[in-house]
Amino acid sequence: MQKIVGIQLKNVDVLVIGAGAAGLFCAAEAGKRGRTVEVLDHAKRLGGKILMSGGGRCNFTNMYASHENFLSDNPHFCKSALSRYTQWDFIGLVAEYGIAYHEKTLGQLFCDDSAKDILKMLLAECDKAGVTISNQCEVLSIEKIENGYVLNTSKGHYQCESLVIATGGLSMPKLGASPFGYKVAEQFGLNVKPTRAGLVPFTLHDQDKNVLSELSGISLDASASCNNTSFNENILFTHRGLSGPAVLQISSFWEPGQTVEFDLFPNGDLLAELQKSLQNQPDAQLGTALANHYPKRYVQAALPYLGIENKPLKQYQGKQLEQAALAFHQWQLKPNGTEGYRTAEVTLGGVDTNQLSSKTMETKDVEGLYFIGEVVDVTGWLGGFNFQWAWSSGWVAGQVV
Secondary structure (H helix, E strand, O other): OEEEEEEEEEEEEEEEOOOOOHHHHHHHHHHHHHOEEEEEOOOOOHHHHHHHHHOOEEEEOOOOHHHHEEEEEOOOOOOHHHHHHHHHHHHHHHHHOOOOOOEOOOOOOEEOOOOOOHHHHHHHHHHOOOOEEEEEEEEEEEEEEEOOOEEEEOOEEEEOOOOOEOOOOOOHHHHOOOHHHHOOOOOOOOEEEEEEEEOOOOEEEEHHHHHHHHHHOOOOEEEEEOOEEEEEEEEEOOEEEOHHHHHHHHHOOOOOOOEEEOOOOOOHHHHHHHHHHHHOOOEEEEEEEOOOOOHHHHHHHHHHHOOOOEHHHHOOOHHHHHHHHHHOOOEEEEOEEHHHHHHOOOEEEOOOHHEOOOOEEEEEEOEEEEEOOEEEEEEEEOHHHHHHHHHHHHHHHHHOO
């Protein structure tokens, strides 16, 4: 401890604010280099978001991660960090700790047992590197001094040379999300790109909700498209609207007021299937033929909702059968909005990457100030990509702070 004008200061080389994925990983890396590091977090429980991620199993990375799986106003920014600390580096660390994992789908890697395994690993890495972690610590003010920063917190005053902001975005406020990181950026004159909820379910207008909420619990294979981007996974009808992987993915590309197109028979030709049914069972109703491909409850609601008459297949004239098939291949839906930050997995937007070094995450104009993880304007797709950004951005900052 040293004193400045009657104030006791705890002096460390590196202060990391935020004990989430990026913050803990960065702290451990800095500690390995012999730096004295302390992590401050306002939450009671550490790593809340890690623990509940992936349904409690933590989708900790993706085998196919590349810069193409991220949204940012500068799509090139994430390339450097992702190439210097890759998914294979992190998978190697997970293996070192003997954590059992599996690929669920599309390269997504999950713990066999529990997300606790990843959090324990991060805390063990910090412990090995001599990192101190203080939770339930509120940061009240930050001041730049000649050779670093002075912070006033609910647990006393700190002085550090390097200050790392790893406070995440606005998603899931119940787990402690706050705009703290954006406020720090603004305090030091950095631009913050507009933020909004990403990887989030859609809510519906009443005319759609009245019909579709009855389908709650039904899941369909679908391709969701908007703004020249499409995702072929599945969609889930809920009592509030639409969810499921394809919906969460496309929500990050959707802008309010836009229409989303769903292909509800994404891996085949529905008309060809209906024509086969027509040849084999001309007297069968259209609904019966569709029930070979969709849940019956969905077909019963979908036909009147899409304005399609249910009659024997042989009664469809000219292009009527083709039009019926197209209604499923090109279902146009205008969402009312999204469920917002309450259930969003990530926050789009954030600290402008043009003001950060892509090699170190340091602010170009403010020496010793770093931003890593979700607080930065880099947002991954669903499927372990946001964790990989936390590891990669945390690692590169950890080599230099």
